[in-house]
Amino acid sequence: MPVNPALTERDFPPVAPYLVGREKVREFARAVLATASLHHDPEAARAAGFADVVAPPTFPIVVADATLTQLLAEPDAGIDFSRVVHGDQRFTYSRPIVAGDELTATLRVTSIKSLGGNSMITSETAMVDADGAHVVTSISTLVVRGDDA
Amino acid sequence: MSLLDGLEVGQVVAERSFPLTRDTLVRYAGASGDFNPIHYRDDVAAAVGLPGVLAHGMLTMGFAVQPVIDWLDARGWVSDYQVRFTRPVVVDRQIGAVVTVAARVGVLDDAGARIDLTATVGEQTVLGKAQVRVTAL
Helix, strand or coil, X not given: CCCCHHHXXXXXXXXXXXXXXXXXXXXXXXXXXXXXXXXXXXXXXXXXXXXXXXXXXXXXXXXXXXXXXXXXXXXXXXXXXXXXEEEEEEEEECCCCECCCEEEEEEEEEEEEEECCEEEEEEEEEEECCCCCEEEEEEEEEEECCCCC | XXXXXXXCCCCEEEEEEEEECHHHHHHHXXXXXCCCHHHCCHHHHHHCXXXXXXXXXXXXXXXXXXXXXXXXXXXXXXXXXXXXXXXXXXXXXXXXXXXXXXXXXXXXXXCEEXXXXXXXXXXXXXXXXXXXXXXXX
16 A cells, blocks of 8 residues: 555644653663763753753654654554655754753654655654744654565 | 864764664663664564664664764754665674764854764765754854
């Protein structure tokens, strides 16, 4: 089943807010082999001008997980997750994420293309803070391999 | 010292090797919530036709930027970061894998600098168009 091109016209509701915890930032930092003190030590982060420990640049992928679930749950999406490969990824920030942020993510599917039997789905998940100000947008392209690919 | 002082396009600002083991992948699975078994089970990886257990692409993206963060040393922050996943990183159950990252100045402009990353396993590149925008704090 091909990926449903009508996904680009769909409005997805924001997912439940994600509260960024200090220990989660530290855990994620350890997992991506991040040793800089501003990811681990609140004092070091404050000395650099941040309210609390700073999340590593790829942390928004944790927050975006709920929007990926939302996309895959669309009954007519036509996305077989066992055939999905991550093609490319980008994070575009207005400011760094720090512990204490409450982020609300909203998904938008921006393009669906077919290429040699594969489908490429590009989506943007925009995340805003508790004041509604933009923090970061996660842009992902997923490649869904065709049946004979 | 300002972030951009003395920088030249093409200059290598940081370089580091990252030895990965299956433990690294399991830790990333737990921290990220990505429990796709192709990242820790040989039988599942083989069943879907992969050459072996693979590192999460997002793990590679996650550590590849760390040499830049260390080089920045709180003088700047990463305002934009993108990669293309061009080749999977196979992590052998016994010997693991080593990913070597080099960070070079790609562009210098009013907004700051663009640092371009190369990430290689042996002679093979595993990330394409890996670009990090750094902005002075």
